[in-house]
Amino acid sequence: MMSKNPLNVYVYKDDIEIIEKSGIGKSTANQINIHNLMAENAPGISVNKKSLHNSDVVHINSVFPRDVRLALNARLHGIKVIYHGHSTKEDFMNSFRGSCIYAPFFKIWIMFCYSLGDVIVTPTEYSKKILKRYGIKRPITAISNGIDTDYWKRSITIHTDARNAFFHKYGIPSDKKVIMSVGHYMERKGFSEFCSLARKNPGIAFIWFGYTTPDIRSESIKRTFENIPENMHLPGFIAGDDLKKAYEYCDLFLFMSHEETEGIVVLEAMAMETPMIVRDIPAYNGWLKNNINTYMFRTRKELQKLIPYVLSHDNRKITANARKSACMKDFKHIGEKYRKLYEKMNLLQ
Numbered sequence: 001m002m003s004k005n006p007l008n009v010y011v012y013k014d015d016i017e018i019i020e021k022s023g024i025g026k027s028t029a030n031q032i033n034i035h036n037l038m039a040e041n042a043p044g045i046s047v048n049k050k051s052l053h054n055s056d057v058v059h060i061n062s063v064f065p066r067d068v069r070l071a072l073n074a075r076l077h078g079i080k081v082i083y084h085g086h087s088t089k090e091d092f093m094n095s096f097r098g099s100c101i102y103a104p105f106f107k108i109w110i111m112f113c114y115s116l117g118d119v120i121v122t123p124t125e126y127s128k129k130i131l132k133r134y135g136i137k138r139p140i141t142a143i144s145n146g147i148d149t150d151y152w153k154r155s156i157t158i159h160t161d162a163r164n165a166f167f168h169k170y171g172i173p174s175d176k177k178v179i180m181s182v183g184h185y186m187e188r189k190g191f192s193e194f195c196s197l198a199r200k201n202p203g204i205a206f207i208w209f210g211y212t213t214p215d216i217r218s219e220s221i222k223r224t225f226e227n228i229p230e231n232m233h234l235p236g237f238i239a240g241d242d243l244k245k246a247y248e249y250c251d252l253f254l255f256m257s258h259e260e261t262e263g264i265v266v267l268e269a270m271a272m273e274t275p276m277i278v279r280d281i282p283a284y285n286g287w288l289k290n291n292i293n294t295y296m297f298r299t300r301k302e303l304q305k306l307i308p309y310v311l312s313h314d315n316r317k318i319t320a321n322a323r324k325s326a327c328m329k330d331f332k333h334i335g336e337k338y339r340k341l342y343e344k345m346n347l348l349q
Contacts, residue, residue, distance in 0.1 A: 007347055009035050009047045010055035010079075012070055022184070023264045024086045027123075027145040028061045030264075030331070031084075034146055038335040053077055056347055059121075061086060063113040071116035080345055083117030085110070085140070088130045091259045094188040096216045111136055119345060123262035126283045141341060145264050146334035149327050152271035154248055163249040167205070170233050176205040177311050180250040182243070182265045183257070185212040185221050190256025190279070192224040193300075197254075199229040201307070207233040209246060247272035252310055257281070270294070271326035273319035275310050277303070287328075293321040 011031045035047035052058060052070070057080040060067050074081050089107035093100050111134055114120050120140045122128050128142045164174040172178060183189040191208065198206035206229075214222070228234070238246065247253065253269040253276045260266075260283040269276045270293065278284065280296040290296040295310055295318070297303040342348040 007045045007057070007342065008050040008055040009045065010050065010052050010058040011035065011048055012058060012060050012067065014066070023145070024061050026264050027084065027086060030146050031059055031061070033148065034331045034335050034338065037331050038339065052079065055079060057082060057342070057345070059084065060117070063087065063110055068113055068116065071113070075116065080347065081117045082119050082121055083114045085114050085120050085122035085127060085131050086261055088127060088261060090130060091188065091261055094218070094258070095184070095186045096212070097218050099218070107134065114138065119341065121341070124283055126285060127261035143337045143341070144329040144334055145262055145267070146331050147264070147267040147271050147326055147329050149271045149330045152244065152268050152326070154273045158248060166245050166249050170207060170235050172205040172207065172233060177252075178205045178207060178250045179252045179254050179307070180207045180209065180246055181254050181256065182208070183210045185210065185217055187218060187220055188258050190258065191221060193256050194254070195224050195228060195232055197303070198232040202229070202231050205231055205233065207235065207250070209235060209238050209243065211237045243268070244272065247274045250274065252277065252307070255279070259283070267326055267329060270322035273323050275315040275319060276322065277306055277310060287325060291318070293318060293325045
């Protein structure tokens with residue numbers, strides 16, 4: 001539906017340089033792209049075309065002090081605030097150095113931040129339940145971070161030479177099966193377990209895309225770095241077309257995270273029809289289904305049996321279903337969810 005007056009949306013991105021290599025950074029960029037797509041179909045909607053004080057609603061994605069100042073400033077001027085609840089105490093723990101010690105204080109801080117929103121948007125029903133359990137009184141709605149399935153789409157034909165050349169630059173021989181993962185170097189993400197798995201499977205190449213600066217790595221991660229197996233490759237952070245190629249060329253995407261609010265990289269792998277194994281955690285309830293659109297494990301023993309099965313199996317039915325599931329979270333569908341939210345907030349009529 002169209003609004004009688006233009007709806008000016010402001011997605012705050014001044015701290016994007018701090019968070020751009022994280023899921024929150026991707027989500028912020030996604031919101032801008034989603035709203036640009038909405039604006040193409042509804043000229044009465046604009047995103048970041050006006051200053052904050054000339055906007056009707058502001059989206060805030062992170063919890064730095066300047067985000068709080070922005071939220072307070074917006075409320076002072078009668079601008080609606082949508083605060084995105086990407087983080088929880090649960091997914092803060094076992095992340096960076098000292099995170100388990102500071103987690104209770106982090107919970108208090110994010111409760112204060114999120115409560116500055118007229119509405120809180122969080123990626124899944126699971127994270128919504130967590131925030132409700134915290135006792136936050138603001139309305140909370142679950143809207144996925146979304147995925148651009150027109151971009152994250154597998155090539156019709158994969159050329160062997162291109163695949164070999166891609167992995168050759170990371171020192172991976174062409175005859176090796178490749179298992180990849182993406183994320184910060186964190187225990188929560190399963191980084192140490194991924195390294196241990198590589199050590200137990202020397203005939204397979206393991207590659208982890210992502211990076212965390214040494215000064216904020218936990219002590220356990222630092223110890224893991226003292227004994228990285230030879231078949232474990234750590235090229236650092238990649239994005240865009242390079243990451244797209246990695247999903248396309250690898251034999252398996254293994255995401256061992258213990259806690260997520262959604263997992264944008266999971267959506268990317270699904271859209272790319274990459275054979276995928278994930279840990280069975282509550283964040284995936286309702287949209288990931290074992291042996292239907294992904295493979296799931298709970299124990300190391302299950303995982304050790306599952307890996308050779310997936311690497312030798314025809315997974316095309318599973319990955320086709322994964323693609324269909326990812327398309328349900330395409331930008332167009334997420335845009336409709338925002339449209340309904342704006343109507344509920346009386347911003348669209």
